[in-house]
Amino acid sequence: MTPSTIMSPTSSHLDYLKDLFSPFGEVTIRKMFGGAGVYCDGQIFAISDDDDVWLKVDDVTRDEFETAGLHPFEVEMNGKKGTMSYYKPPDDIYDDADELTRWTTLALGAAARAKKPKKKPAKKKSKKT
Numbered sequence: 001m002t003p004s005t006i007m008s009p010t011s012s013h014l015d016y017l018k019d020l021f022s023p024f025g026e027v028t029i030r031k032m033f034g035g036a037g038v039y040c041d042g043q044i045f046a047i048s049d050d051d052d053v054w055l056k057v058d059d060v061t062r063d064e065f066e067t068a069g070l071h072p073f074e075v076e077m078n079g080k081k082g083t084m085s086y087y088k089p090p091d092d093i094y095d096d097a098d099e100l101t102r103w104t105t106l107a108l109g110a111a112a113r114a115k116k117p118k119k120k121p122a123k124k125k126s127k128k129t
Contacts, residue, residue: 052084055107
């Protein structure tokens with residue numbers, strides 16, 4: 001597969017994604033790096049580029065995506081090719097509620113595991129007099 005050049009998704013596609021994923025929580029979209037991040041309840045679980053969507057994977061879920069023959073998001077930046085931890089879901093998610101639930105749940109799980117804990121504020125040193 002050829003790495004993609006990130007292209008902005010259309011507003012109608014982003015609205016469609018909001019509707020598609022709305023059963024899973026509050027869906028918001030943030031434009032970034034020419035594409036868009038798709039968030040559910042504040043956690044990024046998908047990205048969109050050129051009217052495609054890519055779901056978040058991690059070490060727990062990657063094999064399931066690869067076993068299904070799905071491929072990662074590839075990008076070329078500054079002459080270097082790389083992949084991101086987002087895979088193209090099967091086309092079935094668009095017309096099969098069970099498949100949508102299956103793959104979205106995997107992506108939401110990966111997003112939850114990737115969530116970094118908030119740092120505790122540094123303790124102030126007490127002055128000794």
